[in-house]
Amino acid sequence: MRQTRGHTACALALAALPLAAAAKPIAFAHGTTVMAEYGAGTMTEVQAFYAPSYRYSFGGGHLALDSELDDRTRDITYLRFNVLAKRWNLPTAQANVFAWGGVGRAHVGETGEDDFAWNAGGQVDYETRRVYASLRTDLHESSAFSHRIDTLQLGFAPYAHETNELAVWFVLQAREFTGGLYDGTEVAALLRLFKRNAWIEAGLTQDGKLQAMVMFNF
């Protein structure tokens, strides 16, 4: 039942998206980013942000959490504000620090109750045209729960892509959840492809489950 809900949400999210180094919550000034992620059945998330400036964006999303350990589930709909706290533009590299926060409403599956929820997080990343590293943390809290999702990604590109060429990356992802969602570290091997304004990455976790994300900037 839990996995069916996750699969359905992910399929709907992906169907809603026009498809044709690090996922970032801010695209560019006057740019819109839409993203959907299916995280091996433990998390499914869709987001949409608009950036009036390259320094900040706002929008919202929906996060569905399904514990691998028991029957706890959360459906969190939220608004969020993202900030590019710092960027370093180097001759052949870029590094960023992002921070975000917001509020929303959560449905707690095991009690059937709805609750006010808030979220906060941040990301640091470093990339060149051949290597990529990011560390991201997302905290979601309400009076009924507290969950933090920490994600580390390390990527390598077999070739340095040009602007309008297909970019190919091999990414290793390690993720941990708090609050009784998953025990231990979930590791996934991903293939990331992007060209112009479309981005897709997909792979499998050590449990053989699908981890996938699509993103579109326009």
Add this chain to the structure above:
Amino acid sequence: MKHLRILLLLAGLAPAAATHAATIEMTVNGLVCGFCAQGIEKTLRKNPATDDVLVSLENRLVAVATKPDADIADETLREALRDSGYDVTAIVRTDRSLDAIRAGVAAKP
């Protein structure tokens, strides 16, 4: 007199000297991801003086071809790149066409 009239008529029909577009080449820091660099092209194309834009990650280059007799001030260009999240380190104006620059980028191994 008749010959003079013909001469003056032909002089009046002589075409004016042809105008040409210029290319502005900018060296930019932070150009490492084509997905992220989409905003550069989008922002620069909004300028009415812009005819075409080329972004090359390999060359750390953003090149703008302007329309005939049009130019874009350096500060306007720096601001456009800043709004896209990048830093310009140098701006030069050349006679190279964007097609020539593209060919050069494509030819590199």
